Amino acid sequence: MTGIEYDDFLDRTYDPAATELVCTFRIEPAEEMTIEAAASRVASESSNGTWATLHVDESELTHLGAVACEIDESENEITVAYPADLFEAGSMPQILSCIAGNIMGMKAVESIRLEDCEWPESIVSGFPGPQFGTGVAREKLDAGDRPILATVPKPKVGLSTAAHARVGEEAWRGGVDLLKDDENLTDQDFNPFEDRLAESLAARDRVEEDVGERKDYLVNVTGETTEMLERVDLVAEHGGGFVMVDVITCGWAAVQSVRERCADHGLAIHAHRAMHAAFDRLDHHGVSMRVLAQIARLCGVDHIHTGTAGLGKLANEDTPGINDWLHGDCQGLKPVLPVASGGLHPGVVDRLIDALGTDICIQAGGGIHGHPDGTHAGAKALRQSVDASLDGVPLDEYAQEHAELATALDKWGAETPR
Ligand SMILES: O=C(COP(=O)(O)O)[C@H](O)[C@H](O)COP(=O)(O)O
Numbered sequence: 009m010t011g012i013e014y015d016d017f018l019d020r021t022y023d024p025a026a027t028e029l030v031c032t033f034r035i036e037p038a039e040e041m042t043i044e045a046a047a048s049r050v051a052s053e054s055s056n057g058t059w060a061t062l063h064v065d066e067s068e069l070t071h072l073g074a075v076a077c078e079i080d081e082s083e084n085e086i087t088v089a090y091p092a093d094l095f096e097a098g099s100m101p102q103i104l105s106c107i108a109g110n111i112m113g114m115k116a117v118e119s120i121r122l123e124d125c126e127w128p129e130s131i132v133s134g135f136p137g138p139q140f141g142t143g144v145a146r147e148k149l150d151a152g153d154r155p156i157l158a159t160v161p162k163p164k165v166g167l168s169t170a171a172h173a174r175v176g177e178e179a180w181r182g183g184v185d186l187l188k189d190d191e192n193l194t195d196q197d198f199n200p201f202e203d204r205l206a207e208s209l210a211a212r213d214r215v216e217e218d219v220g221e222r223k224d225y226l227v228n229v230t231g232e233t234t235e236m237l238e239r240v241d242l243v244a245e246h247g248g249g250f251v252m253v254d255v256i257t258c259g260w261a262a263v264q265s266v267r268e269r270c271a272d273h274g275l276a277i278h279a280h281r282a283m284h285a286a287f288d289r290l291d292h293h294g295v296s297m298r299v300l301a302q303i304a305r306l307c308g309v310d311h312i313h314t315g316t317a318g319l320g321k322l323a324n325e326d327t328p329g330i331n332d333w334l335h336g337d338c339q340g341l342k343p344v345l346p347v348a349s350g351g352l353h354p355g356v357v358d359r360l361i362d363a364l365g366t367d368i369c370i371q372a373g374g375g376i377h378g379h380p381d382g383t384h385a386g387a388k389a390l391r392q393s394v395d396a397s398l399d400g401v402p403l404d405e406y407a408q409e410h411a412e413l414a415t416a417l418d419k420w421g422a423e424t425p426r
């Protein structure tokens with residue numbers, strides 16, 4: 009018989025093996041508890057320990073205990089190494105039930121935030137990663153090396169199917185690459201899914217024919233999983249190239265199913281992150297956007313929203329740092345295209361590209377449809393602001409020869425909205 013206690017999960021001299029999943033947490037220990045004691049409880053509860061000392065027959069036990077191995081008292085940061093055998097291959101729900109499960113509500117910590125993960129090959133190999141990733145700019149669209157431009161019709165819900173498709177057509181003709189549904193538009197009576205899909209893709213085909221640039225539609229397939237897979241099939245039947253999924257509200261298991269079905273059809277996945285802030289907005293508790301983006305990449309989305317580096321309407325974590333991770337190597341997975349969205353308009357595009365580079369998608373709703381001369385002019389203004397930024401011409405100078413941009417700058421200046 010052997011006893012398993014909290015102390016067994018702490019070893020400050022331990023050097024994690026390359027096969028282990030290494031997680032960084034920020035923790036606030038409970039009152040009168042040392043950070044070492046709290047760290048060992050985190051490692052214990054998230055692997056194979058519990059609150060009581062256990063007595064187990066060694067011969068019947070696989071050693072799967074995690075080790076709290078680094079503790080930075082000044083930052084309240086701890087590192088925990090998890091043996092690969094703790095995890096079921098290719099199951100994101102099971103991984104999260106370990107590393108972001110009970111520990112999030114454990115009384116041994118006042119608060120706990122999963123900040124970052126280092127994903128070993130042994131775990132990554134169980135996941136597909138993106139099918140296209142940043143390659144969509146050239147494989148599915150004609151964006152070349154410039155940022156992909158996308159727009160979401162506003163109001164976000166309530167437009168009829170015909171109005172929605174018309175707004176999309178105007179935006180495509182004005183120069184955006186992608187029409188996108190909003191996160192809460194799925195299959196409601198005022199704008200049914202299949203009608204919207206058919207009408208929008210018919211409009212896309214007309215525009216492609218006329219302007220000679222490939223365009224596409226990020227149609228929101230979000231729903232119950234079986235329903236969602238049927239919607240994915242419909243997108244393929246109607247000749248679409250992308251689906252959009254609200255990945256946090258659907259859950260990662262559903263995203264994994266959608267990824268598999270999308271591979272059958274060669275469809276790319278645009279990940280909207282509505283509800284992410286419930287996990288990541290507080291800097292001392294929850295799961296960071298960095299980790300959510302990592303999970304999304306493993307599960308295989310091609311685009312994911314990561315914020316605007318503070319230039320939009322929503323609070324952002326470290327957008328440049330997250331984007332660097334999405335663009336960088338992760339055990340050979342394809343890179344993911346980061347999407348900047350939420351309160352963007354032509355007047356902030358130069359600073360956005362300075363902050364995030366060109367390998368991004370720039371998505372604007374109000375910043376296009378709120379243009380005083382309407383959607384077509386708004387789309388032209390956004391494209392002009394990108395062209396000016398890539399040519400290194402100040403926006404106000406470029407606006408002297410580009411009326412749509414001039415009107416947008418008159419309206420919004422370079423302000424960051426709230
Ligand atoms: O509706 C919009 C953008 O509309 P608008 O351009 O009118 O603000 C997007 O759903 C969110 O901004 C997503 O934000 P994030 O990318 O931060 O998840």
Ligand SMILES: [Mg+2]
Nearest residue numbers: 160164190191
């Ligand atoms: Mg939205």
